[in-house]
Amino acid sequence: MIQAAAADDVFHALSNPTRRRVLERLSVGPATVSELAEPFDMQLPSFVQHLSVLEESRLVKSRKHGRVRTYEIAPERFKVVEDWLAARRRLWEARLDRFDQYVKQLKEEGK
């Protein structure tokens, strides 16, 4: 259940274009709040709430040095997404393998 709740937070965090762009930026390296906000035409409090959603999903971590908060990617959490997609892919691949098997069998029987 912990994993399911984590997936809810992570997929919700990823569901927004602003937050995806922040993650893209942070994939290059850590950045401060003002560096992250710069490309967006948005009030700072609104933008900071996006960072809060990312932090709450634990896709990013932040540290405060003096008055400056720096954000960085927390790679471990991305595994929640990878695992979910991998599980779906395994299921479909298994189904396709069985389908393949079935078609071959039909071919054999039709001979």
Next chain:
Amino acid sequence: MKTLSQQFTFDPKLDIAFERFVDAPPRLVWEALTKPEHLKEWYMPKAWGRVARAEMDLRPGGIFSIDIAVGDGREVPNLGCVLEAIPMKRLVWTSMLFPGYRPAVFDDIPITAIMTMEAEGSGTRYVFTALHRDESDLEKNTASGWREGTEIALDQLVAHVMTMK
């Protein structure tokens, strides 16, 4: 039993209270305040945007999350933690905390919101109080249009509850 007035001290320099009389029982006002399908109808001034997503877990520590979509489709989240939920009486949440009481991370203007309702005749006296950290936070929230937006939203709330009767 403690009364509400003993739970917090309203400071007019830091805080702001909005009050409405709704000609409907507290049960309907509570529904309108807490159910996503109703929040979508009133929480955001209609001329400014709409509610894109709402999630509320009505227990201490539960999630309070309302995403607002503004004109050009941009979404702005509002994320916080429910502190108290007494059906048809009082709902308290804060943006100082993430859901589950996790200390929040922000460089934002946090508020603690206290929503109370009390039966008055055939209707409900509804008060929304927002507590701020300091005078400058209240000033910023007033200048940003938050205060004006809240007034409009509360008028929309009153009108929406009438349609629920």
